[in-house]
Amino acid sequence: MTLFFQNLVNGLLLGGLYVCIAIGFSLIWGVLNIINLLHGSIIVLGSYIAFYAFTYLGISPFLAPVFVIPIMFWFGYFLQLGVLNRVVDQPVLITMTLTFGLDLILNNAMLYAFTADFRRIVFKVPFDNIEVLGVIVPMDRVFAMGLALLLTLVFYLLLHMSRTGRAIVAVRNDRDAAVLMGVNVKNIYAVTFGIGAAFAAAAGCLLAIIFPISPAASVVYVGKAFVICVLGGLGSIGGAMIGGLALGVIESMGVMVAGPEHSVLIAFLLLLIILVVKPTGLVGKRGYE
Amino acid sequence: MLPILSLRSSNHVPSSRALAVFGLIAVIVMMLPAVLDNYYMRLMTTVMMYCVLAWSWNFIGGFVGYPSFGIAAFFGLGAYAGAILLSAKYIPFWLSPAVGAAVCFIAAVLVGLPILRLRGHYFAVASFGIAEVFREVAMSWTDLTGGGMGINLPPQKPLFGTDAMTFYYMMFILSAVTFLATYLVARSRLGIAFRCIRQNEAAANMIGIDTTRSKIIAFAFASAFPGAAGAIYASWVGYIDATDAFDILISIKAPVMALLGGVGTVFGPAVGAVVYLVFEELVTRNFLQFHAGLLGIIIVVIILFLPTGVLSLVRQKTERT
Numbered sequence: 168m169t170l171f172f173q174n175l176v177n178g179l180l181l182g183g184l185y186v187c188i189a190i191g192f193s194l195i196w197g198v199l200n201i202i203n204l205l206h207g208s209i210i211v212l213g214s215y216i217a218f219y220a221f222t223y224l225g226i227s228p229f230l231a232p233v234f235v236i237p238i239m240f241w242f243g244y245f246l247q248l249g250v251l252n253r254v255v256d257q258p259v260l261i262t263m264t265l266t267f268g269l270d271l272i273l274n275n276a277m278l279y280a281f282t283a284d285f286r287r288i289v290f291k292v293p294f295d296n297i298e299v300l301g302v303i304v305p306m307d308r309v310f311a312m313g314l315a316l317l318l319t320l321v322f323y324l325l326l327h328m329s330r331t332g333r334a335i336v337a338v339r340n341d342r343d344a345a346v347l348m349g350v351n352v353k354n355i356y357a358v359t360f361g362i363g364a365a366f367a368a369a370a371g372c373l374l375a376i377i378f379p380i381s382p383a384a385s386v387v388y389v390g391k392a393f394v395i396c397v398l399g400g401l402g403s404i405g406g407a408m409i410g411g412l413a414l415g416v417i418e419s420m421g422v423m424v425a426g427p428e429h430s431v432l433i434a435f436l437l438l439l440i441i442l443v444v445k446p447t448g449l450v451g452k453r454g455y456e
Numbered sequence: 457m458l459p460i461l462s463l464r465s466s467n468h469v470p471s472s473r474a475l476a477v478f479g480l481i482a483v484i485v486m487m488l489p490a491v492l493d494n495y496y497m498r499l500m501t502t503v504m505m506y507c508v509l510a511w512s513w514n515f516i517g518g519f520v521g522y523p524s525f526g527i528a529a530f531f532g533l534g535a536y537a538g539a540i541l542l543s544a545k546y547i548p549f550w551l552s553p554a555v556g557a558a559v560c561f562i563a564a565v566l567v568g569l570p571i572l573r574l575r576g577h578y579f580a581v582a583s584f585g586i587a588e589v590f591r592e593v594a595m596s597w598t599d600l601t602g603g604g605m606g607i608n609l610p611p612q613k614p615l616f617g618t619d620a621m622t623f624y625y626m627m628f629i630l631s632a633v634t635f636l637a638t639y640l641v642a643r644s645r646l647g648i649a650f651r652c653i654r655q656n657e658a659a660a661n662m663i664g665i666d667t668t669r670s671k672i673i674a675f676a677f678a679s680a681f682p683g684a685a686g687a688i689y690a691s692w693v694g695y696i697d698a699t700d701a702f703d704i705l706i707s708i709k710a711p712v713m714a715l716l717g718g719v720g721t722v723f724g725p726a727v728g729a730v731v732y733l734v735f736e737e738l739v740t741r742n743f744l745q746f747h748a749g750l751l752g753i754i755i756v757v758i759i760l761f762l763p764t765g766v767l768s769l770v771r772q773k774t775e776r777t
Contacts, residue, residue, distance in 0.1 A: 202577055253760060259577050260523035260711060260719075261759055267708050268755025275749030386704070390588065393581055432592035438585045442578055443570040 169301040174419045176302055182415025183312030184373055186319060188388055189395035189407045191366030197402035198339045198359045199247075199255055204266040206392055207385030208273040209364050213239060213371025214380040215277065218286050228288055229310060231372040232318070236365040243364025247357040255356060270385070277382045285379040311373040318369055322362070323404050335359055339402065390431070394438045469643045470722050478723065486628060489621050497620045501692070503733050504627040506713060508685045510725030511634045513710035516678040518720035519647060520671060521654030522572070526583030527710045529567075529590045530560040530679035531686040532701035536594055538687030539607040539696050549612040552691060553630060553684035560683025561676050568675040572668070575657075584707070591702035606697030609690055623692040630688065634681045635726070641677070642722050650674055654720070716758050 188210060195203045216238070217231035250269070254261050296305050326332035337345040338355050346352055378384070391414065399410020414434060421433040470478070485504075489497060509527055516524045534556030541547045547555055571582040594601045601607065614622040641647045649670045652660035661667050690696045709732070711719075717728025735754060740747045 196577070200577070202580060250756070250760070258521075258523065259580050260517065260715075263523065263525065263580055264708065264711060264715065264755060265759045268712075268752040268759065271752030271755065272749045273752075275746055275752065279745055279749070393584070397578075397581065428596055429592075432589065432596060435585045435588040435592065439571070439582060439589065442574060442582045442585070 170423065172300075172302045174423045175416060176304060178416035178419035179412060180305070180308040180312050180415070181419060182412035183315045184370060184377075184411075185391060185395055185415050186408050186411030187315035187366060187370035187373060189392050189399070189411050190319060190322065190404065191363035191370075192389075192392035193396045193399075193401055193403075193407045194335075194366070195360055195363040196396060198335055199251070199356055200259075201251065201255065201262045201266065202259065203360075203363065204263060204389055205270045205273060206363070206367050207387070207389035208270050208277065208382070209239065209243075209367040210371040210374065210388045211277060211380065211382055211385045212273065213368025214375035214384075215281055215286075215371075216368070217372040217375045218288055218380055221288050221290065227290070228372055228376045229314065231375075232314070232369040235368045235372050239368035240361040240365040242361075244357045244361035246364070247360035248353070251360065252353055252356055274382050274385055281382070283381060283383065285381045287379045288375050307376055311376050315370065315373055318366065319404065319408065322366070326404075331355070331358060387431075391434070394434045397438050397441050470639070474723065482632065489617075489624055494620060497624055499733070499737060501620075501624050501627050503730055504624075504631045505685050505689060506709065506729040506733055507631045507726040508627070508634045508681050509706065509710040510713040510717070510729045511631075511638050512678045512681040512685075514638065514678075514714050514720065514725045515641065515650075515674045516671075517711055518714055518725070519641065519650035519654065520674045521720075522671065522675075523576070523580045523711075524583045524675075524678065525580050525707045525711070526585075526587045527678070527682050528702050528704060528706040529583075529587035530564060531682040531689070531706050532587070532590055532594065532698070533563055534560050534683030534686030535690040535696050535701040536601060536607070536686075537683070539609050539690040540600060542609055542612075542691065543607060545610075549691065550615055552687045553626065556687030557680040557684040560686075561680040564676040564679030565672055568672045572671045572675060584704075587702055587704065587707055591698050594698040594702065601698070604697065606695055606700075607690075609694050609696075611694070612691055623688060626688045627685070630681070630684050631726075635722075637677060637681070638722055638725075646670065646673065651720075712755055712758070716762070 188206075192203060192206045195201055195206075213231075213235050216235050217228040220226040220231055220234075221228055246269070251262070251265070254265055296303055298304070326336060334345065334350045334355050335358065337348065337350055338352055338359075342352060345355075374388075395407060395410035395414050397410075398413055399406035399408070414437075417437065418430045418434060421430055425433065485500070488500060492500065509531065513524060513527050516522050534553075537559040538552040538556045541555060542549065542552055567586055571579065571586065574582050595603060597603070598605075612622075616622050616625045641650070649660065649665045649667075652663070652665055653667055653670060657667055686701065690701070713728035713732045714725040715728065716732055717726065718724025732754070736747070736751065739750045743750055
């Protein structure tokens with residue numbers, strides 16, 4: 168029974184990070200109707216920024232999102248404004264292939280600049296692990312998850328309180344009506360992509376605390392984002408949260424039952440089953456909040 | 457204008473002059489092994505293999521307009537089917553492409569039934585997911601597939617002259633068959649049904665087209681030929697493993713080539729495959745460190761500046777003169 172709870176805790180902690188991976192992906196998919204294959208490489212880029220900030224400047228990776236978020240927001244903003252806005256109305260074949268091309272460029276650039284070696288942030292975690300009823304709770308992961316959920320909360324509030332946030336929701340629900348209300352759609356697209364990129368990179372900082380960093384990881388992250396979005400349902404923060412936490416728990420339970428080598432298989436089988444049986448996902452509904 | 461009229465426009469069925477030029481090229485390609493060295497034999501075999509993959513993708517992605525990113529699933533399945541049956545000596549070498557195609561045809565019908573109900577983005581993700589699932593199964597079913605160790609194929613007695621010529625002509629025959637299928641479909645009633653679905657699936661249903669059946673046929677075609685190509689590839693390279701056979705780059709290259717040449721046209725995919733591979737060969741040779749990135753740049757340039765493919769440039773020119 169302890170093993171069960173241990174896996175549950177591990178799953179939930181991992182799931183918190185998965186939420187952070189998936190929110191930007193889900194936002195971009197929902198608002199721009201683009202499946203952003205570049206997402207994984209942006210996550211890895213965030214990890215590298217955190218890694219170098221720690222190695223050369225001694226900045227804790229827990230603080231890295233503070234400067235990674237604005238950098239990557241503007242990166243995403245201008246990428247959308249300059250490149251993706253030109254094809255945003257095209258069918259999925261065009262947009263998905265374009266983001267794949269961009270992913271090849273970014274990923275290869277990182278491979279060239281940072282090499283394929285696995286990097287690891289080795290630092291003394293300021294928090295010790297604690298033990299609750301025989302279940303070990305790794306505090307670094309708890310803080311990473313807490314930070315991920317805090318970012319999610321901030322994003323939720325921004326979507327609800329700010330004018331830009333309401334405009335994003337408006338564009339998501341009815342683009343043409345949003346135009347009539349005076350929303351500058353091209354700009355909103357760019358802001359949305361910027362937020363997506365910022366979230367991805369922030370997730371990268373937090374992942375860098377726990378996992379080794381390598382450009383090869385980007386494909387894995389994109390795969391996870393797919394599964395989470397389909398699992399939870401597209402187009403809502405709630406969907407991404409439920410999908411992320413569910414995937415975390417399912418993976419760590421699956422590892423317990425079937426062995427670690429099957430976790431990807433389980434995730435993608437789940438993706439196919441949900442797509443076929445209930446394409447709107449577990450809590451899917453139209454409209455981003 | 458009624459859409460049905462535009463479906464019969466000359467763009468979809470090549471002119472007899474274009475066919476004659478293409479036939480001439482095919483004859484030249486058939487005679488080439490007499491003069492080519494090993495490097496160019498290998499390159500040409502690769503080109504023909506990718507022509508098969510791009511034409512295959514064109515059935516579902518071009519004619520029917522369903523954005524498949526899962527060709528690698530069936531390329532890999534065909535490769536494994538060929539490799540497993542050949543190393544167990546269940547089938548003769550010459551039969552392996554046909555067996556690969558048959559296995560993939562059946563698998564495509566079974567997989568297609570559920571996932572072809574999805575549209576747009578969801579179909580794209582599902583097709584991607586299929587390839588991932590197949591790869592993971594191949595990776596973990598160690599008893600059958602060798603798992604991470606992969607499969608070594610036994611060397612085969614060459615069917616035509618040397619080894620290199622054998623695989624050259626096997627790919628040649630396969631690409632000829634794939635082209636023939638593309639051409640026949642493009643000018644048949646089935647081809648019209650495919651294009652109707654692309655333009656408006658609900659309307660296609662309304663005028664009496666069995667859309668489910670049509671989509672499954674297209675998906676099965678788009679899977680059977682890569683299956684045959686995979687089976688030949690497995691014998692050609694002599695060793696396969698899951699990361700190589702189910703490489704996501706295969707799933708992406710096929711549509712990129714079709715985009716490059718012209719999606720939904722008869723010659724476009726092959727033209728795209730040739731242009732892409734020639735470029736890739738030049739780039740890889742000179743920029744070993746950054747070749748994936750340069751391929752990314754090619755993709756971005758094609759999408760932003762050549763969305764209807766290079767053939768459209770030629771066509772514009774001939775129409776103007």
